[in-house]
Amino acid sequence: MDKFVSIEKVSMVFNTRQGAFTALQDIDLTIAEGEFVTLIGHSGCGKSTLLNLVAGLLKPASGVQICAGREISGPGPDRGVVFQNHSLLPWLTCFENVHLAVERVFGAVETKAQLKARTLKALDLVQLSRSAHQRPNEISGGMKQRVGIARALSMEPKVLLLDEPFGALDALTRAHLQDELMKIVVKTRSTVLMVTHDVDEAVLLSDRIVMMTNGPAATVGGIVDVKLPRPRERLALVNDTRYHHLRGRVLEFLYQKQLRPAA
């Protein structure tokens, strides 16, 4: 298998007031180019920590992380991150928010007109060209999250990292954005690592679902291969027995093997 992103024996230890806290232990994970992998687990199991490690926002206590043949030593434009709470800068318009990223990555080699075109293209990809000159507080939660995705994609990252991007949205908006994300991923052929706690979301979007055990010292508890054909249709999957089987396997892992006594 192609090792586009590889995480080998990675552990993460936080220094807390009660002493060292081992959040993640011996995580092994590889992601192929163009693959869509989701991390699922109970809250607090360290799935966001793992994503932040890949993003370079945290440094692992031990282990090696490689992205596209280079060791991950800090944040970089080869990994585009979408945060759960959109993290758009409220004093900039949607255009300016995306442009900030575009300017950083391509500013040295491209003209102003090219940078502008890139920004508009990214906003067009998430169908927000019309809101380009609005501020984040003037658009809906779903739209903000789409700007966040546009910002991450505008850098043409090698890997797209999504940290529960639809967690704060209502169910209908979430479904809509999941469909859009699938289309965008097909169009851009992105490699995606996404954190979620929504089983349906994981099965619908992923090629593989990485199920994490509960912390402390969380690790990969199991991996489910989702071999459903693409493009996937939400409504068609409702009656698909394979879909229900996969869903059942993830649920079984989460609620039988990893049920926490007092969660």
Add this chain to the structure above:
Amino acid sequence: MNAAILTHQTFREDRPAVAANRATVTTPPEVVDLPPPVRRHTPLVERYGADIAEVCRKVIPVVLGLALFIAIWAIVSQNSTLPGPVKTWHSAVAVFSDPFYQKGPNDQGIGWNVLNSLKRVAIGFGMAALIGIPLGFMIGRFAFLSGMTAPIISLLRPVSPLAWLPIGLLVFKAANPAAIWVIFISSIWPMIINTAAGVREVPQDYLNVAKVLNLSEWKVFTKILFPAVLPFTLTGIRLSIGVAWLVIVAAEMLTGGVGIGFWVWDEWNNLNVEHIIIAIFTVGIVGLMLEQALMLLARRFEYR
């Protein structure tokens, strides 16, 4: 509380009966199409009537409060040497009818006095902003610097502003720079402290964005830190200008020269109490206007 529990219980007891009824009689259709709602236009009078009532609710207490204040003032002034509202009003009309006269260094119109005080505040406050805001940024950004300055700031901040006047007189050997120095030293603290707090409270999300996008230090400052801290700094500026305007009156009483504080002292020496009361109101109104102007400015930079 009790009533709520009671109704809740009765509702619960009723429910099975209702459900049984339904099951035996007819099963209602699953989806019922409701007729479209009819939109009713509210008449204009009704709408504007509400606005007028709202304005009245806000204005009446203000007017009543002021009336009560003037009434108490009038009653108190009857039994003492304090000039009453009417006498003060006539005096004020005279003072404000010629605010910019000049009859020598110690006898100038109230307009000149206010402008001179404002000028001192502007210089002292401006220098405090020029030094205090960048210093606040650095203290907020670098923990080491914060550790270095924290004890000094905690020690000097509670010192009464006028205690700095002799130091100013000693160093500058003149009254006017000493007064400006007092304004400077008393208005610098809120700006340093608020700006530093603002820098410390920049949301981690924004800093994560900066890291993920790999922004340069300059971009981090101009696109993230500065806009995020601006509301905090403006609060500091607002507090500072309040302090500065408070202090200038006291400082000018001691230093002399042309200024509203000196004017108060001068009129006390002349035993012209009406003018002192006029000065009090003038100081209050100018302070209010400064505060309001900064509030308006601050509202422009609120992003929520």
